[in-house]
Amino acid sequence: MKGRHAFCPKSGAQLSDEVHYDETGRALRHGVGDDHAAKTQPNGELTNGALRSSKVAIFNYFRRCHQRHRDADSSLYPKAAIALSRLKRAASGDMAWDMYVWLALGERLDRRGFDVHWMNAHVELRCPRCGGRLKFEEVACDDVVATCGTDCTNDDGDRLDEIRQTVVDLYEAAFGTDARDVPTTDELTLL
Numbered sequence: 001m002k003g004r005h006a007f008c009p010k011s012g013a014q015l016s017d018e019v020h021y022d023e024t025g026r027a028l029r030h031g032v033g034d035d036h037a038a039k040t041q042p043n044g045e046l047t048n049g050a051l052r053s054s055k056v057a058i059f060n061y062f063r064r065c066h067q068r069h070r071d072a073d074s075s076l077y078p079k080a081a082i083a084l085s086r087l088k089r090a091a092s093g094d095m096a097w098d099m100y101v102w103l104a105l106g107e108r109l110d111r112r113g114f115d116v117h118w119m120n121a122h123v124e125l126r127c128p129r130c131g132g133r134l135k136f137e138e139v140a141c142d143d144v145v146a147t148c149g150t151d152c153t154n155d156d157g158d159r160l161d162e163i164r165q166t167v168v169d170l171y172e173a174a175f176g177t178d179a180r181d182v183p184t185t186d187e188l189t190l191l
Contacts, residue, residue, distance in 0.1 A: 001061070001098045003124040003133065006049025007031075012060025020046050051097045051131050055088045058101060061122070069118040076114055083108045083174075090174035095166055097131075099123055103167045103190050108175060110189040120190050128162045129153055164191050 001007060006015055006029075013031030020028050028046035053061075059081055066073070087101050087108075094100075102123045106116040125134050130152040138144050145158040164185040172182045 001053065001102075001124065002049040002051060002126065002131070005122055005124050006047075007053070007057060007061050008045070008047055009050035009053035009057050010045065012053070012057035012064070014064070015047070015049070022046065051099075051126070053098050055084050058088075058098060058105075059084055062102075062105070065122040066118070069121075070115075073114075076109070079112060079114070080105065080109060086174040087170060091170055094128065095170050095173075097126070099126055099163070100166050100170050103163075103188070104170045104174065106190045107167065107171055107183055107188060111181065111183075116189060123190075125160075125163060127152060128159055128166060134159060160191070161185065164188055167191065 007013060008015065008031035011031055013033060015029040016032050018029065020030065022028055028048055030044065030046055059077075062080055062084075063072075063077060066076070083105055084101070087104050088096070091101060102119065106119040110116045125146060126132065127134055127148040127150075130148060130150065132152065133149040134146040135149050136144055136146050144160070146160045146163075147156050148159060167188060168183060168185055176182050
């Protein structure tokens with residue numbers, strides 16, 4: 001993930017508050033180990049997060065975020081790990097971005113009876129075209145549009161429908177053995 005939810009894309013470790021500068025003057029942070037029983041071990045790389053992270057990194061981030069909201073859940077974590085394996089195996093290209101994997105994971109866990117609403121607090125939607133930040137605007141009661149902050153396509157288009165469709169496509173690629181289990185874009189829990 002990038003932005004305010006950034007973590008080490010290899011280990012899932014939290015990033016330091018301390019900033020280091022590379023040879024070009026770019027501000028970067030390093031991973032910080034945590035006190036969880038599984039001991040997330042950062043690898044020492046400098047990073048600001050990434051659009052794509054490893055399965056291990058996303059799982060460690062998931063577990064850490066979950067434990068901010070709930071007690072550790074020994075029935076949830078194995079299901080999340082298996083779902084992440086299937087999602088990462090099915091994802092290719094931009095579909096492998098963390099935000100899509102995160103949202104599809106939430107949908108899978110929701111459909112398996114787990115509370116996932118807390119997951120919305122730990123993902124930042126990005127422009128599906130350039131990966132940049134989105135601007136959100138309420139245009140009507142309960143109707144929000146998200147446009148690219150840099151207007152990378154010069155059309156001020158709403159990117160939420162595109163994000164929803166990618167989440168559904170990823171979910172179907174990973175879990176679509178039963179068409180009744182695949183959500184529509186209107187049925188997504190986290191979007």
